[in-house]
Amino acid sequence: MKVSAQEEYGLRCLLQLASLADEESLTLAQVAEREGISQANAGKLLWILNKAGLVTSTRGTKGGYRLARPATQVRLSEVIKVLDEDVLASHCKSYTGVLDSCVHNGNCGIRPVIVGLHEVVEQALSNITLAQLVGTESKVKTTLYNIHALPRTTTQGRRA
Amino acid sequence: MKVSAQEEYGLRCLLQLASLADEESLTLAQVAEREGISQANAGKLLWILNKAGLVTSTRGTKGGYRLARPATQVRLSEVIKVLDEDVLASHCKSYTGVLDSCVHNGNCGIRPVIVGLHEVVEQALSNITLAQLVGTESKVKTTLYNIHALPRTTTQGRRA
DNA sequence: CGCAATCTTGACTTAAAAGTAAGGTATTCC
DNA sequence: GGAATACCTTACTTTTAAGTCAAGATTGCG
Numbered sequence: 001m002k003v004s005a006q007e008e009y010g011l012r013c014l015l016q017l018a019s020l021a022d023e024e025s026l027t028l029a030q031v032a033e034r035e036g037i038s039q040a041n042a043g044k045l046l047w048i049l050n051k052a053g054l055v056t057s058t059r060g061t062k063g064g065y066r067l068a069r070p071a072t073q074v075r076l077s078e079v080i081k082v083l084d085e086d087v088l089a090s091h092c093k094s095y096t097g098v099l100d101s102c103v104h105n106g107n108c109g110i111r112p113v114i115v116g117l118h119e120v121v122e123q124a125l126s127n128i129t130l131a132q133l134v135g136t137e138s139k140v141k142t143t144l145y146n147i148h149a150l151p152r153t154t155t156q157g158r159r160a
Numbered sequence: 161m162k163v164s165a166q167e168e169y170g171l172r173c174l175l176q177l178a179s180l181a182d183e184e185s186l187t188l189a190q191v192a193e194r195e196g197i198s199q200a201n202a203g204k205l206l207w208i209l210n211k212a213g214l215v216t217s218t219r220g221t222k223g224g225y226r227l228a229r230p231a232t233q234v235r236l237s238e239v240i241k242v243l244d245e246d247v248l249a250s251h252c253k254s255y256t257g258v259l260d261s262c263v264h265n266g267n268c269g270i271r272p273v274i275v276g277l278h279e280v281v282e283q284a285l286s287n288i289t290l291a292q293l294v295g296t297e298s299k300v301k302t303t304l305y306n307i308h309a310l311p312r313t314t315t316q317g318r319r320a
Numbered sequence: 321c322g323c324a325a326t327c328t329t330g331a332c333t334t335a336a337a338a339g340t341a342a343g344g345t346a347t348t349c350c
Numbered sequence: 351g352g353a354a355t356a357c358c359t360t361a362c363t364t365t366t367a368a369g370t371c372a373a374g375a376t377t378g379c380g
Contacts, residue, residue: 001163001240001281003274005368008255011270037257040370060377063326076273080161087162095168097197109293110171112301114163116310120284121161121277123311133269141272150276151283165338200340220347221355
């Protein structure tokens with residue numbers, strides 16, 4: 001169970017846009033530079049987010065990207081779903097071993113766990129908005145603790 | 161956020177062993193056949209589980225695999241951790257873009273979310289034992305609902 | 321108009337995960 | 351003690367996800 005590169009970097013790009021003032025926007029090169037990823041990669045991620053309606057883009061000399069909605073109205077559950085496109089739906093189709101369909105078809109003890117896990121995760125993420133992730137790490141941690149979206153964590157570890 | 165092949169198949173192999181009576185055991189070929197995966201693959205997974213102390217193996221003509229502990233005493237959180245080896249610990253080291261370390265080093269708004277997510281998942285999984293996953297899908301679903309480890313899910317969908 | 325800045329899009333390359341193969345080692349039964 | 355059975359381990363191949371590249375399209379400015 002892990003967070004994919006696309007989820008991580010995609011969310012980070014979005015967060016850059018969330019930290020802007022109204023009417024501001026960032027160019028592809030700026031987002032890439034601020035996140036330490038290549039321009040090509042940032043372009044792909046922002047395109048996915050654009051296609052999904054989370055960001056808007058304008059072309060031309062004064063172009064750039066910005067959030068399609070205020071950061072207070074974008075839930076993390078939606079962001080992750082977009083960057084991840086329906087992992088749950090394809091789960092049982094993917095893990096069929098060497099056969100055409102899963103041997104447990106129609107009667108699988110694991111399935112309720114997988115489904116439940118995704119619901120637990122979505123539930124937790126739906127209580128967090130982009131706006132709540134803008135700021136310092138310690139501030140964010142306090143905010144998340146106060147809304148009880150995630151369990152309290154001890155203050156340790158570094159980075160990002 | 162998805163469940164990897166190794167987690168899925170590894171758990172399924174373990175579940176086969178959990179469904180055995182005392183003193184029974186399964187050979188590699190039997191596990192592979194029952195799960196519809198190749199013998200080579202099952203061997204690798206069982207080796208990981210063996211190394212981690214979750215299953216024991218005996219060689220020779222009457223050999224095979226069995227659980228190292230009763231299924232009632234094996235929590236899913238432990239199983240997943242073994243099959244997944246410390247994704248969390250390596251998260252920030254992995255996603256550094258084109259740089260040597262993450263640009264948010266020491267101050268990352270996303271980190272609390274990632275840490276929290278893994279805790280939410282672990283928390284949910286720690287309330288489930290292998291024994292509770294043996295049986296039909298509908299029975300398992302009922303059991304999970306009763307222990308409130310996972311949120312209730314509507315009865316729909318097939319397989320897994 | 322025409323050039324420069326910027327996003328768009330599909331094909332290609334690279335890196336990581338998953339799965340396979342094969343030879344080695346230990347154990348049991350006769 | 352020998353042969354058959356079955357696990358152990360490393361190296362290799364395949365598949366999939368991640369990331370890059372380059373040509374195309376759109377807009378603003380002089």
